[in-house]
Amino acid sequence: MSFSGKKFRSRRQQLAYDLSFAGRYQKRMNKNPFLYFGLPFCGLITLASFWLSSFTAVKYEQQDRKIQEMNEEDLVKMKNNQRQFDMKEEYYRLQGLADQDWEQVRVPRRKGESENVW
Incomplete structure (x- = not known):
């Protein structure tokens, strides 16, 4: 059993609803939905796009x-203010190594440990 989406109204309430703006609009929209819903919706979208175009x-x-x-x-x-280009300098600058002052040092091996030299 399913419940319908219609709201229950007594006969007097239904007559009052039919005479109200919402009731007349609902009746007309049921007869011609594009004219009373689709057209205003499309018009609103079009006008909003023109109005918002100034913001973009x-x-x-x-x-x-x-x-x-x-x-x-x-x-x-x-051209006169350009600095000289050096490939190695640019490589280290991009790596962030130019800012650091460091030197590669080999870790001392323990007594009896092989050097792994090939």
Whole structure:
């Protein structure tokens, strides 16, 4: 046995409901659901996308302000200020080893332990 989703109303309550705004809307929506539900829903989504587009435009405008065209003078200054490139120095800098001052030292072996030299 299953219960229906309809709310029980007495005859008087049903007549009052049918005369109310909700009752008239429910009746019309049951006859033509797209016109009374689908169309307003799609319209709301469309209007909201146009309204929210101004908020997303701000993000892209800020990114555009960061990116600027460079003059020839700026390019020449940038080329002159470049430091010399050394592959080993860059490797150690990227590894974070250039900041540390350390030296590789072999661990002393115990008496009688083999050196494992091949």
